Amino acid sequence: MEQTITAEDLEKLRIKIHKKERIILIVSIICIPLYFVLFFYSDIGKTKDGIVMEIIVSLVATVALAIGTFALLWFMFINSSYKKFNILFKLKYVTQTIENVYGFSNLQYSPFLGFKWEDIRNAAVVNCGIQKYFESEDMLDGTYDGINFKISDVTTQKIVRKNKGTKVEEIFSGQILCLFDFDDNKVSDGHLQIFQKEFLSDIIGWKADCKIHTENEEFNSKFKIYSTDEHNAYYILTPQRIEKIMEFANSVGVQTALTFTGNKMFVAIKRHNMFDAAYDIPIEKQTEDILKDAEIIQMAKNILIL
Numbered sequence: 001m002e003q004t005i006t007a008e009d010l011e012k013l014r015i016k017i018h019k020k021e022r023i024i025l026i027v028s029i030i031c032i033p034l035y036f037v038l039f040f041y042s043d044i045g046k047t048k049d050g051i052v053m054e055i056i057v058s059l060v061a062t063v064a065l066a067i068g069t070f071a072l073l074w075f076m077f078i079n080s081s082y083k084k085f086n087i088l089f090k091l092k093y094v095t096q097t098i099e100n101v102y103g104f105s106n107l108q109y110s111p112f113l114g115f116k117w118e119d120i121r122n123a124a125v126v127n128c129g130i131q132k133y134f135e136s137e138d139m140l141d142g143t144y145d146g147i148n149f150k151i152s153d154v155t156t157q158k159i160v161r162k163n164k165g166t167k168v169e170e171i172f173s174g175q176i177l178c179l180f181d182f183d184d185n186k187v188s189d190g191h192l193q194i195f196q197k198e199f200l201s202d203i204i205g206w207k208a209d210c211k212i213h214t215e216n217e218e219f220n221s222k223f224k225i226y227s228t229d230e231h232n233a234y235y236i237l238t239p240q241r242i243e244k245i246m247e248f249a250n251s252v253g254v255q256t257a258l259t260f261t262g263n264k265m266f267v268a269i270k271r272h273n274m275f276d277a278a279y280d281i282p283i284e285k286q287t288e289d290i291l292k293d294a295e296i297i298q299m300a301k302n303i304l305i306l
Contacts (some may be wrong), residue, residue, distance in 0.1 A: 011282065021078060032063075035065050040058040103144050104144050111137060115136045120176065125258065125267070127156055128205055129171045130159060134154075140152070147179055149177060151297060152175065153173075153174070157169060175268075176266060177267040177296065178265070179304060187262060188232060189235075191208045191228050193226040194258045194259070210227045218246065247302075256270075275290065
């Protein structure tokens, strides 16, 4: 595999895949009238309920076979090309792009690794759900401006009872960022949890005992704050840090939660998955999305450095 991959190289691969998909789509559409005639004049299309029902049955069978044709051709002619494109994008291009941003170093990207269920349970930044249905992948770790970080996609799920049965239901899906081993910043004695009020109640897992009310009414109106004790909360939540947390939440523009525990800060962001390779979106646009993911790390680090 190449040691480096350029945006131009990836764009060529992406266009080839996109062209193949359009050809397969056209072939599948061309097959529709042929399939319809086949079903209408075969025993499959014949019913005892009249011509209208025969047409409906034939149409349903035609659509099903056309979709199956598209899926089969996609697997035969596109699947291997997409896998190569996806591997190059994730394992090479993502890291290269972020490494070009000033301050990032020692980057390692693992598309199939992520946080452990125990990590999220102990962080108490979101409801960790049931371990069996926990998912985490696309782990990026490294250093930004002297502070170590890990960020990964996380999905937590639970079992709910519905109509005398059970169903697996999503609790949280988004990114969790962990900044850790910061020597010159305050260390939290126990948990300090800060939940944006837009977070639904079931997204919040277990909460620390003390509910905190700060002197900043705007902050109180936007967040629910819980801490192991009041002293720890006021030790961490200086007026400057409160302002930076609000600035971070406003900049991200989606539901956010933070916890401080020991020498770690966890940030949960309810948003789309990171670093997904798409062959129907130009590489230039996907590069912008990668840089936005890196920007989240930069903004979160600013919460620590006062």
